[in-house]
Amino acid sequence: MNKLFKALNDPTRRRILDMLKEKDLTAGEIADAFNISKPSISHHLDLLKQAELISATREGQFLRYSLDTTVLEDALQWLMNLVEQKNNDEQ
């Protein structure tokens, strides 16, 4: 889970995930939404890919990115266990 939390530990990367939640996007479409360089966006996309939060499909000369929720579901399960156990103890 380290790669996951490292990837989530950045507001730009969290915003990219929020964008991909709505629809799949190319790196160019993602970069257009930010006031930062394309190499910097590529670096963020790399970290998200390493954490298996996104995947890329080739479309002609572009890569189209989409959100992968499998790893998120594991993190969600772990966080829910923390919160639920604690709340049960307090009842």
Place this chain on the structure above:
Amino acid sequence: MNKLFKALNDPTRRRILDMLKEKDLTAGEIADAFNISKPSISHHLDLLKQAELISATREGQFLRYSLDTTVLEDALQWLMNLVEQKNNDEQ
């Protein structure tokens, strides 16, 4: 949410949270479960406190730590929104 994900981005800190899920513990009780120095445990506890994931209550000469779930619930909500929206799109 940056402090939160930074705090979660470490296996020792995640294990401390799992321990505090079961019951409130002093720094000494937490340190006993790990093969690392007390100053290093203090550093981990500091980062967890900064992220508001844990809080400390003085008990005589000891501090007793407990899990705070408010910030976790916010993160949980954000992660759930990501996963649910995506799953809805695919139906």
